[in-house]
Amino acid sequence: MINQNFISQCKIIFGHENVLTDKAELLTYSYDATAGIPREIPSLVVFPQNTKQIQELIFLARQTKTPIYPRGAGTCLSGGPVPLSKGVVVSFQKMNKIVEIDADNLTATVQPGVIIADLNTAVAKYGLIYPPDPGSMATATIGGSVAENSGGLRGLKYGVTKHYIMGMEVVMPTGEIFRFGGKTVKNVTAYDFTHLFVGSEGTLGIITEIICKLIPSPKYHRVLIAFFDKLENAGKTVTDIIRNHVIPATLEIMDKVTIQTVENYAKIGLPTDVEALLLIEVDGMGKDSVEWEAKTCLKIIQQNNGKPKIAETDAEKDSLWTARRAALPALAQVKPATILEDATVPRTFLVDMLIAIQNIAKKYNLMIGTFGHAGDGNLHPTILVDPTDKDEMDRLHKAVDEIFEKALSLGGTLSGEHGIGVAKLKYLRSEIGRSGIDTIRRIKQALDPDNILNPGKLVPMED
Amino acid sequence: MTKTVFDDIETLKKELIRCMKCGNCMAVCPVYNVEKKESSVARGKIALGEAVLSNAINIDDETLIKLIFNCLLCKSCMMACPSGVRFDRIILGLRAAIFKKKGLPFIKKALFGLLKNPEMFDKGMKAFAALQGLFLKSEGEKKRTPKGFLKGISQRFDAQFILPELSRESFRDRISEIIQVEKSQTIAIFFTGCSVNYLYPEVGDDLIYVLKKNNVTVITPKNQNCCGMPVLVHGDIETARELARKNIDAFENTKAQQIVTVCGSCGSALKNEYPILLERTFYEEKAKKWANRVYDISTFLLKAIQLKPPKGRVELKITYHDSCHLRKSMKVFNEPRQLLKSLPGITFVEMKKPDACCGSGGSYHLTNVDTSLKIAKTKTEDIKTTEADVVCTGCPACMMEIFESLHRFKGISNVIHTVSLLAQSYKSEKDEKKN
Ligand SMILES: Cc1cc2nc3c(=O)[nH]c(=O)nc-3n(C[C@H](O)[C@H](O)[C@H](O)COP(=O)(O)OP(=O)(O)OC[C@H]3O[C@@H](n4cnc5c(N)ncnc54)[C@H](O)[C@@H]3O)c2cc1C
Ligand code: SF4
Ligand code: SF4
Numbered sequence: 029m030i031n032q033n034f035i036s037q038c039k040i041i042f043g044h045e046n047v048l049t050d051k052a053e054l055l056t057y058s059y060d061a062t063a064g065i066p067r068e069i070p071s072l073v074v075f076p077q078n079t080k081q082i083q084e085l086i087f088l089a090r091q092t093k094t095p096i097y098p099r100g101a102g103t104c105l106s107g108g109p110v111p112l113s114k115g116v117v118v119s120f121q122k123m124n125k126i127v128e129i130d131a132d133n134l135t136a137t138v139q140p141g142v143i144i145a146d147l148n149t150a151v152a153k154y155g156l157i158y159p160p161d162p163g164s165m166a167t168a169t170i171g172g173s174v175a176e177n178s179g180g181l182r183g184l185k186y187g188v189t190k191h192y193i194m195g196m197e198v199v200m201p202t203g204e205i206f207r208f209g210g211k212t213v214k215n216v217t218a219y220d221f222t223h224l225f226v227g228s229e230g231t232l233g234i235i236t237e238i239i240c241k242l243i244p245s246p247k248y249h250r251v252l253i254a255f256f257d258k259l260e261n262a263g264k265t266v267t268d269i270i271r272n273h274v275i276p277a278t279l280e281i282m283d284k285v286t287i288q289t290v291e292n293y294a295k296i297g298l299p300t301d302v303e304a305l306l307l308i309e310v311d312g313m314g315k316d317s318v319e320w321e322a323k324t325c326l327k328i329i330q331q332n333n334g335k336p337k338i339a340e341t342d343a344e345k346d347s348l349w350t351a352r353r354a355a356l357p358a359l360a361q362v363k364p365a366t367i368l369e370d371a372t373v374p375r376t377f378l379v380d381m382l383i384a385i386q387n388i389a390k391k392y393n394l395m396i397g398t399f400g401h402a403g404d405g406n407l408h409p410t411i412l413v414d415p416t417d418k419d420e421m422d423r424l425h426k427a428v429d430e431i432f433e434k435a436l437s438l439g440g441t442l443s444g445e446h447g448i449g450v451a452k453l454k455y456l457r458s459e460i461g462r463s464g465i466d467t468i469r470r471i472k473q474a475l476d477p478d479n480i481l482n483p484g485k486l487v488p489m490e491d
Numbered sequence: 492m493t494k495t496v497f498d499d500i501e502t503l504k505k506e507l508i509r510c511m512k513c514g515n516c517m518a519v520c521p522v523y524n525v526e527k528k529e530s531s532v533a534r535g536k537i538a539l540g541e542a543v544l545s546n547a548i549n550i551d552d553e554t555l556i557k558l559i560f561n562c563l564l565c566k567s568c569m570m571a572c573p574s575g576v577r578f579d580r581i582i583l584g585l586r587a588a589i590f591k592k593k594g595l596p597f598i599k600k601a602l603f604g605l606l607k608n609p610e611m612f613d614k615g616m617k618a619f620a621a622l623q624g625l626f627l628k629s630e631g632e633k634k635r636t637p638k639g640f641l642k643g644i645s646q647r648f649d650a651q652f653i654l655p656e657l658s659r660e661s662f663r664d665r666i667s668e669i670i671q672v673e674k675s676q677t678i679a680i681f682f683t684g685c686s687v688n689y690l691y692p693e694v695g696d697d698l699i700y701v702l703k704k705n706n707v708t709v710i711t712p713k714n715q716n717c718c719g720m721p722v723l724v725h726g727d728i729e730t731a732r733e734l735a736r737k738n739i740d741a742f743e744n745t746k747a748q749q750i751v752t753v754c755g756s757c758g759s760a761l762k763n764e765y766p767i768l769l770e771r772t773f774y775e776e777k778a779k780k781w782a783n784r785v786y787d788i789s790t791f792l793l794k795a796i797q798l799k800p801p802k803g804r805v806e807l808k809i810t811y812h813d814s815c816h817l818r819k820s821m822k823v824f825n826e827p828r829q830l831l832k833s834l835p836g837i838t839f840v841e842m843k844k845p846d847a848c849c850g851s852g853g854s855y856h857l858t859n860v861d862t863s864l865k866i867a868k869t870k871t872e873d874i875k876t877t878e879a880d881v882v883c884t885g886c887p888a889c890m891m892e893i894f895e896s897l898h899r900f901k902g903i904s905n906v907i908h909t910v911s912l913l914a915q916s917y918k919s920e921k922d923e924k925k926n
Binding site: 048050051052053055056057058059060061062063075101102103119121122124143145164166167168356357360361364365366415 | 508509511512513514515517518527528529530534535538539542547548552554555558573574575
């Protein structure tokens with residue numbers, strides 16, 4: 029565990045100014061963005077600036093069996109960076125250099141603390157983008173989003189973080205520095221380590237450098253919004269669009285509760301008597317093809333009795349997006365606490381899932397606004413509660429259990445993008461089964477025999 | 492009388508609980524952007540408030556005090572917050588609780604504790620207080636602080652440090668209390684604020700000039716005081732309340748319809764802080780009434796009266812810096828731009844992040860020198876890129892900070908108050924006619 033000697037060693041490794049030991053400072057590393065999970069104050073926070081320092085820390089931690097918790101911006105929604113067993117928080121906020129942008133190979137090499145939006149600003153000069161765009165991209169780090177395999181608003185067309193990671197440098201829990209992957213599009217040497225470490229939630233190794241894939245920035249964009257009197261019609265529109273071979277970059281849905289709350293908060297003139305709205309953005313390199321996609325969407329919306337509106341100017345485009353951007357802020361104003369889930373189902377069961385959530389809300393007398401990435405079947409039922417109301421909190425937990433149960437019964441998953449962490453650990457077995465639990469444990473034990481890296485997350489150590 | 496966040500720290504609970512720890516504030520907090528520490532940003536400070544309330548840490552913990560004072564009160568976090576957390580109340584409430592428990596000397600020691608020359612700091616605080624208008628009128632009005640005296644007080648007062656020259660005679664000493672005009676459109680109070688009164692009297696002159704041109708009768712009450720912001724931000728609520736009441740009395744003694752300010756901090760104190768400070772007291776209604784009548788000079792000209800547009804040519808390339816309190820507290824940002832762009836001869840260029848803090852933060856630039864200098868450097872670089880002749884802004888505190896950092900980081904632009912440029916245009920109308 030951590031004693032005075034451990035702290036002095038850390039000060040030698042990282043430098044005085046990069047080690048926090050005062051209680052007041054440590055208190056601010058006891059949480060992430062997840063509501064309703066336990067907090068714990070770490071014994072120490074360190075700010076690495078290079079890989080070597082992390083290796084030295086691992087050696088020190090192994091000798092003393094000290095838990096290590098990597099942390100990016102702490103915007104995780106499943107408890108990933110919370111230091112459950114005290115130990116050391118390794119904050120990557122100061123290890124945030126863009127090492128290289130290679131416009132010809134379409135890659136960027138970055139340190140883990142680079143903020144996603146900053147990478148996009150940097151590559152914009154070359155007419156390129158790094159597509160994964162979680163709602164938190166203005167604050168979240170590349171390291172954290174790689175560890176969580178974050179999704180985003182344009183996942184339907186462009187995929188999620190795992191599709192844009194080509195290689196990494198990792199400090200293993202046993203202290204070795206391991207580099208794999210690279211700038212080549214093709215690479216089948218050894219196991220596909222990249223996909224093992226993407227989404228590993230800080231439990232298998234500490235990521236110290238990342239090679240990201242970039243793509244040319246789409247030149248043309250069209251944005252549409254559509255209102256529906258029936259959920260079924262909105263759901264059918266989603267499947268019809270795909271069936272007609274249009275893959276929009278963004279295909280977002282908001283339910284009635286969310287629409288009403290947004291209108292109440294932002295007063296942007298949304299109709300409050302509709303059951304759902306869809307926000308659609310199509311983009312691409314060719315003007316004609318983008319126009320064709322927009323027209324096709326328009327036709328499908330009309331065939332399904334939706335009321336569409338298409339943005340003609342940039343200002344109009346922005347105003348259509350306002351509704352979606354306001355969803356979380358508006359819901360968050362209603363009650364003190366906001367529980368944001370991310371159960372995900374196959375696209376074709378979108379409507380079934382939405383209706384199930386509405387029934388669960390009624391059954392447990394809870395306010396649930398649902399919005400999310402309709403095209404991905406990835407919904408964000410947002411449950412609004414008052415944590416001081418014990419009875420309401422009880423009903424909340426029951427409702428969450430039922431939401432997960434329903435998602436799994438429809439062939440979906442516990443988490444589309446926020447991760448398991450601690451928040452969903454108890455549900456893990458119901459999705460991956462006994463054999464899954466055994467496998468995940470064996471992987472963890474093989475790579476982290478001392479269980480020092482982010483213990484208590486993702487891998488259930490006891491039944 | 493029910494309790495407010497300033498009187499009872501328990502009342503902060505309902506403010507703290509609104510924070511959902513989303514971290515959105517990290518994207519905009521100038522302090523966090525430099526320090527990259529969780530305690531630098533609103534989310535971390537809110538967690539500290541929660542810890543105080545749950546007795547996980549004491550309010551007089553020395554590190555905690557430093558962290559709670561490591562904030563510019565720029566309110567950028569509030570603009571980015573999806574849950575509408577009222578961070579200004581939280582931070583001021585915590586500071587008030589610290590002040591109540593420990594008093595000002597302790598806070599000063601905690602903040603100025605790192606100074607090279609500790610015996611200087613009491614003198615320093617006095618000098619500094621005079622600069623900031625910390626003293627009530629009777630004590631501080633005529634005192635002047637020679638620049639050499641400041642050496643050793645803060646690391647910021649190094650060889651690079653420059654200040655606008657302190658004026659011999661304060662603005663209010665030399666201006667007549669009532670300036671009556673013919674065909675008066677309205678009667679307005681000029682709330683000068685300490686910076687204009689002591690450091691930038693010419694901004695006061697320019698304001699009077701502009702108001703006269705627009706047929707506005709101006710009352711500059713002699714018995715107005717410091718707005719109270721400098722004491723409020725140190726948690727000295729009682730002094731802030733006293734200043735607020737005195738100022739409101741001074742306003743009540745006039746027949747004025749409006750109050751005009753040329754300082755974002757003063758304006759936001761009158762507009763947003765007084766009603767909170769005097770909540771649930773005898774003065775509450777009066778505070779609210781005057782809060783509704785406060786205008787920054789730019790909104791006053793465009794919204795409260797019939798403007799006589801300035802027509803004289805001003806051949807300058809200018810850029811505009813949004814004072815945090817003017818933009819994020821008073822919500823004024825369109826009007827100054829509209830006025831400046833309307834001046835004949837002006838070339839207006841926006842800098843990269845016009846609403847990024849300049850690094851001043853009241854006494855912050857003296858107590859947290861390293862962070863403040865880094866914030867100031869970024870601002871200066873953004874200004875330099877515009878290659879503007881002049882940076883305009885609506886707040887004397889920003890003028891002072893930008894003036895200093897442009898000198899330090901080798902910028903070429905001049906710093907000027909928006910109202911001074913308007914006055915310049917009116918004045919060159921006259922010259923053009925003569926020619
Ligand atoms: C308002 C809001 C909106 C959001 N929107 C989305 C969204 O649209 N899509 C989505 O997928 N998520 C979303 N999220 C969740 C969250 O922002 C993402 O999971 C994000 O990528 C986390 O990044 P971070 O830097 O904050 O990581 P942290 O929260 O600090 O850490 C996340 C995990 O990564 C590990 N980790 C961090 N750095 C390293 C490293 N260098 N090496 C190894 N492990 C590491 C940590 O131990 C932890 O387990 C949202 C969150 C909020 C608050
Ligand atoms: S943006 Fe608001 S709700 Fe989010 S962490 Fe900051 S203060 Fe809390
Ligand atoms: S007021 Fe400004 S400095 Fe203080 S926490 Fe908010 S953004 Fe940061």
